[in-house]
Amino acid sequence: RKEVEQDPGPFNVPEGATVAFNCTYSNSASQSFFWYRQDCRKEPKLLMSVYSSGNEDGRFTAQLNRASQYISLLIRDSKLSDSATYLCVVNPQGGNNRKLIWGLGTSLAVNP
Amino acid sequence: IAGITQAPTSQILAAGRRMTLRCTQDMRHNAMYWYRQDLGLGLRLIHYSNTAGTTGKGEVPDGYSVSRANTDDFPLTLASAVPSQTSVYFCASSISGGTGELFFGEGSRLTVL
Numbered sequence: 188r189k190e191v192e193q194d195p196g197p198f199n200v201p202e203g204a205t206v207a208f209n210c211t212y213s214n215s216a217s218q219s220f221f222w223y224r225q226d227c228r229k230e231p232k233l234l235m236s237v238y239s240s241g242n243e244d245g246r247f248t249a250q251l252n253r254a255s256q257y258i259s260l261l262i263r264d265s266k267l268s269d270s271a272t273y274l275c276v277v278n279p280q281g282g283n284n285r286k287l288i289w290g291l292g293t294s295l296a297v298n299p
Numbered sequence: 300i301a302g303i304t305q306a307p308t309s310q311i312l313a314a315g316r317r318m319t320l321r322c323t324q325d326m327r328h329n330a331m332y333w334y335r336q337d338l339g340l341g342l343r344l345i346h347y348s349n350t351a352g353t354t355g356k357g358e359v360p361d362g363y364s365v366s367r368a369n370t371d372d373f374p375l376t377l378a379s380a381v382p383s384q385t386s387v388y389f390c391a392s393s394i395s396g397g398t399g400e401l402f403f404g405e406g407s408r409l410t411v412l
Contacts, residue, residue, distance in 0.1 A: 219399050230389055230403035231342070274342075278399045284330060285357060287399060289342040 190214065190288045191277050197294040204265045208293045210275030211257045220258045221276040222249055225292065231274055235260070265297045301325050303404035305390050311410045312380050320375040320407045322390035330396040331373040332357075333365060335386040336406075342389070348373055349396035380411045 192211045200206045212220075219238055223231040235242050237258055241250040248261040262269055275290035303324045312318050324331065333345040334357075344357030348367040362384060364376045373392075377384055387408050391401040 221399055230405050231401075232403070233400050236400060276399070284332070284393055284396050284399060284401070285344060285347045285355060287344070287401075291339070291341045 190279075191275055191290040193273075193275050193290040193293045195291060195293060197296055199296045199298060200265055201298055202265060202267060204297075205261065205263045206265055206295065207259055207261045208273055208275075208295075209257050209259050210277075210290055210293075211255075212275075212277045212279075212288075213256070214277070214279040215253075215256060217256075217277050217279045219278040220249075220251060221278075222247075222258075222260050223274040223276060225272045225274055227271075234273070262295075265295075267297050267299060270295055270297045303390055303392055303402060305388075305404035305407050307407060308405065309408045311412065312377075314380055314382060314411055316380050318377045318380055318409070320377075320388055320390075320409070322373045322375065322404060323371050324373075324390075324392045324402075325371065326392060326402065327370060328392035328394050328402070329370070330393045331367065332391045332393075332401065333363070333373070333375045334389045334391065335359065335384075336389060337386050345375065345388075347396075377409075380409075382411045385409060385411045 222234040224234045225231040235249045237249045246263045272292040274292045280286045306321045332347045334342045346365040348354045351370045390404040
């Protein structure tokens with residue numbers, strides 16, 4: 188099993204749709220989790236941090252399920268501008284960024 | 300504008316040549332990182348620095364060196380470039396070495412022929 192695994196997609200959804208991505212991780216001792224967004228040929232940008240059971244920021248909700256070892260990202264009312272690749276990042280050792288494990292990303296295309 | 304500046308944005312380089320990718324941040328972040336991103340492999344850490352004057356090896360350090368003479372600058376040097384170093388290189392920083400919240404530069408696209 189890969190340390191961090193994401194469905195690569197692509198997810199094609201119409202504007203206004205609700206879409207959810209999952210990310211599974213193998214190390215049950217992992218302490219912190221993050222979602223980054225990366226536009227085509229651009230740098231990754233932090234979208235959300237998930238330290239406890241979940242986090243919500245406007246249309247975006249991240250949830251953590253420690254028992255099943257996955258985090259999810261829910262996007263409500265999708266916009267064209269949400270089209271991007273979403274990277275799941277896991278820190279198996281809290282407080283040690285050099286150990287961050289990056290998923291390969293899930294591609295989202297929001298269509299008019 | 301606060302953030303991270305990388306240079307060059309793109310470079311084609313002959314194998315065997317020496318190359319330095321520059322990275323400067325003005326956010327006074329203590330920690331800085333160099334990643335490479337390759338299709339199908341994701342982001343991989345090359346080197347990092349938790350504070351000025353210290354550096355450490357990441358997952359794929361071979362063929363690369365870094366220095367951290369001050370807080371703002373973190374150059375990455377390829378002593379003798381090889382085609383397998385063709386990649387997109389991202390410099391990043393964080394307030395400390397443990398937050399997990401990284402800020403990235405726009406990337407340097409390097410092609411080694």
